[in-house]
Amino acid sequence: MYSEKVMDHFKNPRNMGEIEQPKGVGTVGNAKCGDIMRMYLDIDKDGVIRDAKFKTFGCGAAVATSSMATELVIGKTVQEALLVTNKAVMEALDGLPPVKVHCSLLAEEAIHAALWDYAKKEGIVIEGLKEPVEDIEEREMEDDL
Amino acid sequence: MREQIYLDNAATTRMAPEVFAAMQPYFMESYGNPSSIYAFAQKSGAAVERAREEVAALIGARADEIYFTGGGSEADNWAILGAAEANAKKGGHIITSCIEHHAVLHTCAYLEKRGHAVTYLDVDENGTVDLSQLKQAIRPDTALISIMAANNEIGTVQPIAEIGRIAREHGILFHTDAVQAYGHMPLNVEEMKIDLLSASAHKIYGPKGVGFLYIRKKTNLPSLIHGGAQERGKRAGTLNVPGIVGFGAAAKRAAERMEASWNQTKELRDYLIRRIESEIPFSVLNGHRTERLANNVHFCFRFIEGESMLMLLDEEGICASSGSACTSGSLDPSHVLLSIGRPHEIAHGSLRLTLSEETTRRELDVTVEALKKAVERLRAMSPLYEDYRKTNAQEEAYVQ
Ligand code: FES
Numbered sequence: 001m002y003s004e005k006v007m008d009h010f011k012n013p014r015n016m017g018e019i020e021q022p023k024g025v026g027t028v029g030n031a032k033c034g035d036i037m038r039m040y041l042d043i044d045k046d047g048v049i050r051d052a053k054f055k056t057f058g059c060g061a062a063v064a065t066s067s068m069a070t071e072l073v074i075g076k077t078v079q080e081a082l083l084v085t086n087k088a089v090m091e092a093l094d095g096l097p098p099v100k101v102h103c104s105l106l107a108e109e110a111i112h113a114a115l116w117d118y119a120k121k122e123g124i125v126i127e128g129l130k131e132p133v134e135d136i137e138e139r140e141m142e143d144d145l
Numbered sequence: 146m147r148e149q150i151y152l153d154n155a156a157t158t159r160m161a162p163e164v165f166a167a168m169q170p171y172f173m174e175s176y177g178n179p180s181s182i183y184a185f186a187q188k189s190g191a192a193v194e195r196a197r198e199e200v201a202a203l204i205g206a207r208a209d210e211i212y213f214t215g216g217g218s219e220a221d222n223w224a225i226l227g228a229a230e231a232n233a234k235k236g237g238h239i240i241t242s243c244i245e246h247h248a249v250l251h252t253c254a255y256l257e258k259r260g261h262a263v264t265y266l267d268v269d270e271n272g273t274v275d276l277s278q279l280k281q282a283i284r285p286d287t288a289l290i291s292i293m294a295a296n297n298e299i300g301t302v303q304p305i306a307e308i309g310r311i312a313r314e315h316g317i318l319f320h321t322d323a324v325q326a327y328g329h330m331p332l333n334v335e336e337m338k339i340d341l342l343s344a345s346a347h348k349i350y351g352p353k354g355v356g357f358l359y360i361r362k363k364t365n366l367p368s369l370i371h372g373g374a375q376e377r378g379k380r381a382g383t384l385n386v387p388g389i390v391g392f393g394a395a396a397k398r399a400a401e402r403m404e405a406s407w408n409q410t411k412e413l414r415d416y417l418i419r420r421i422e423s424e425i426p427f428s429v430l431n432g433h434r435t436e437r438l439a440n441n442v443h444f445c446f447r448f449i450e451g452e453s454m455l456m457l458l459d460e461e462g463i464c465a466s467s468g469s470a471c472t473s474g475s476l477d478p479s480h481v482l483l484s485i486g487r488p489h490e491i492a493h494g495s496l497r498l499t500l501s502e503e504t505t506r507r508e509l510d511v512t513v514e515a516l517k518k519a520v521e522r523l524r525a526m527s528p529l530y531e532d533y534r535k536t537n538a539q540e541e542a543y544v545q
Contacts, residue, residue, distance in 0.1 A: 010456060016526055027528060034478065034489050035450065038528040055528040057490075059452040063526065 002060060003094035009064035014071050017053045024121065026113020026132060030106050035062050039069070039110035043118055047078045054110070061096050061103035065089050069107035078118070082128055084111055109133075147462045150508045154348075154440055155297055155325060155499035156466055160391070161350035167394035168352065171387040179384050180375060189386045196393025200357055203396045204323075204342060205333040212358045212376045213389050217324035218248035219369070220343030220358035221291075223380075224320040225252045227366040228289040228341070229261055232318075236286025242266040242274050242303075244481045245293050249322055253291075266292075271433040272301035272485050280311060289318045294326035294342075298481040298497060299432030300441025302326070309338030318364065324348060324356075325438060328399035330407060340364055346388065350502075351395030355388035402502075410500045411439035413509060417498065418442055420513045425520055429491065431482060440500040445487060448530035449494040449523040457519035463512055466497045490529065 002010070019025075019040035027038040035058030042051035052070040056062050068089050073081045086104035090096050096104060113132040119125060151159070177186030179193050197208040214220045229237045241253055243265040253263045264282040266274045274292060290312045295302045305321055312319035320341035323332055327342075328349035334342060342359040346352050360366050360379075372381025399406075421428055427447035446454070451467035458465050482492035498512065524530040 010453070011460065013526070018531065034493050036528050038531075055526055055531055057448065057493075057527045057529045058450050060456045062450075063453060 001097050002064070003096075005068075005093045006061060006064040006096065009067040009093065010060045013054075013063055013067040015051075015053050015067065015074070016055070018055065019051060019053050022053075022114075024114040024116075024118025026110055026115070026117050028106060028109040028113050028132060030058075030102060033059070033102070035059060035103070035106060037062060037066055037106045037110040039066070039114040041073070041111075041114045041118060043078065049073050049076055049078065049081055056106075058106070059100070059103060061100040062106055064093055065096075065104045065107040066110070068092050069111055073111055078115060078126055079128075081111060081115065082126070084108070148511075150463045150512055152498040152500065152504070152508075152512065153464045153466050154501040154504075155300075155438075155497065157347045157353065158350045158501055159503070160347075160352060161395065161398060163398060164351055164391045164394040168387040168391040171390050175386075179386060180373065189384075192390050192393075193384055193386060196389045196396075199393040199400075200344070200396040201359075203328060203332070203400050204339075204344075204359060205335050206342075206359050207362070209377070210334075210359055210362055212360060212380050213384065213392075214356045214358055214380060215382075215385070216354055216356040217246075217322070217343050217345035217348075218356075220345075220356050221246065221248040221322050221324075222252050223358050223366070223369040224341040224343060225249065225256070225289065225291055226369060228318050228320065229256050230367050231365045232288030235288055236262075236284075238262045238264070238284050238287045239289045239291065240264045240266065240279065240282050240287060241291045242268060242293070243484045244268050244272055244296055244298075244301075245291070246297055246322055246324065249291055249293070250480070262286075268301075268484055270485055271436070272296055272299050272431070272481065273433060273436065274303055274308070276304065276307055276311065279308065283311075283315050283317065287315070287317050289320060291320040291322070294321045294323040294332060295330070295438050296432065296481060297325045298479060299443045299485070300325075300438040300499075301433040302330070302436045302438060305332070305339070306337045312340075313338040328396060328403070329438060329440070331403065334359060334361065341366070346392035346395055349395045349399050352388045352391040355385050355392050357392070406502050407439045410502065410504065413500055413504055413506060414439055414442055416506065417500075417509045417513070420509070421516070424513065425517060428520075429487070431485065431487070431495070440504075442498040442500070444496050445482070445491045446494045446496065446520050447491055448527045448533060449520060451493060451495050453523050454494065454496055454516075454519050457522065458512075458515055461511075461515040461519075463515055466499075467495050 022040040023043040024041040029036045038055045040053040044050050054066040056066045072084045086108040089107050090104045175188040177189045179190035197211050201208045201211045257263050318340045322343045324345045327344035340361040345356040370381045429445045431443040478492040
């Protein structure tokens with residue numbers, strides 16, 4: 001049911017772990033299935049993401065999307081990282097089964113939550129970044145419509 | 146080739162060779178329709194009747210109380226819809242439990258939409274229904290009590306004989322979904338006062354797509370499938386002759402070895418439970434410790450999620466299942482685990498290992514090692530475990 005890329009990222013997750021004293025960290029949960037994702041970011045003074053790590057309590061797709069999301073944001077500026085949407089993560093993984101689309105939203109939201117934390121700590125405003133919602137079910141419902 | 150270890154025998158079993166052999170003549174040689182008049186077809190008819198006797202014998206029923214169906218789900222649907230319809234005048238209230246198979250629960254939900262009242266009995270932490278609650282739930286218009294003999298997820302065996310007695314005392318029909326119990330443990334429709342019983346062949350090393358509903362003599366139960374006069378006019382449709390013959394062979398085989406097979410798997414079951422409990426921290430056994438199917442092992446592992454666990458086990462060639470939402474295509478956690486009081490995030494990390502007669506201790510040893518690795522790996526990845534460790538430095542010392 002999963003693509004080869006999803007299986008690869010599930011079996012060999014990239015950037016799994018924690019960052020000591022991260023510049024930004026965000027945790028998001030999905031009320032729909034109960035899965036949880038945490039993203040750590042290390043960001044240099046030019047606003048470039050130097051490192052990203054994740055921890056995930058969730059299904060195979062959740063693990064794979066977390067892994068892919070970290071790969072996609074590393075090396076990007078904070079502004080560029082905002083363009084790493086769930087669709088971008090899904091495409092990079094050669095797609096997900098329909099029932100697993102919500103898992104990729106978790107990855108997008110985790111990036112946003114970590115960036116929000118970073119902006120708060122730095123006292124800056126990242127243009128286009130909205131405050132993350134505690135649990136992402138609401139947004140998903142809108143997407144479903 | 147990598148060895149495969151099949152531990153999902155509650156989902157389905159591998160057909161026994163003697164069952165396969167018994168079925169074979171009924172595909173290409175004796176392929177006649179038992180409803181036909183000529184002698185050739187009567188061979189098929191005779192084989193069906195032999196099978197009927199064999200499946201009936203296993204529950205102490207008469208052959209003419211057995212109605213073959215397309216499986217356990219059809220039998221469940223028929224029993225419940227039929228009892229509700231037959232007793233519509235009386236009111237048609239139904240009592241069932243909250244941990245039934247979906248074939249029962251969804252049928253009850255359908256009836257609720259059509260105006261029937263349904264009471265869902267709670268279960269305790271072990272998954273056992275509460276008999277005093279059952280007695281209290283009985284109303285003048287109660288038409289049916291439907292309680293499964295043994296649970297398909299957590300393996301808990303229900304006090305069927307007591308439930309039957311209560312039902313009989315109140316003159317209420319008693320149906321039991323015995324799909325997981327039939328052929329595995331002794332069931333007797335007389336002693337247990339069962340009026341309707343559903344069973345399925347493929348859980349006892351028989352073929353898929355065939356089951357039966359036992360209907361006690363003189364029970365008024367309208368048909369579910371209308372058409373020809375097969376099954377004494379109660380269940381239309383050309384008989385699945387090879388399937389039914391296979392069911393008979395599987396039942397006969399089960400009768401011969403039930404006790405030995407129960408004891409053998411039970412010993413392995415307890416061995417597996419012991420190893421998991423002592424070697425994997427934060428593991429929680431689900432279901433009753435003793436009143437449970439001999440082949441069922443069901444655990445929740447805290448801080449991890451079921452689908453990931455199954456995928457890692459699959460990598461090692463181990464076929465297992467989980468009550469976990471993600472695998473079933475629905476995202477809700479198992480209704481059974483929630484009913485026995487497991488919180489959402491613990492219910493999420495569930496694993497069901499169901500043994501067969503062929504399962505060996507060595508296979509279980511391999512499984513335990515693979516499971517330890519999988520759990521460890523997923524915990525290392527789990528933000529919940531990270532949080533737990535950070536707030537519980539002391540316990541951490543214990544874990545490591
Ligand atoms: S099923 Fe919930 S994150 Fe995948």
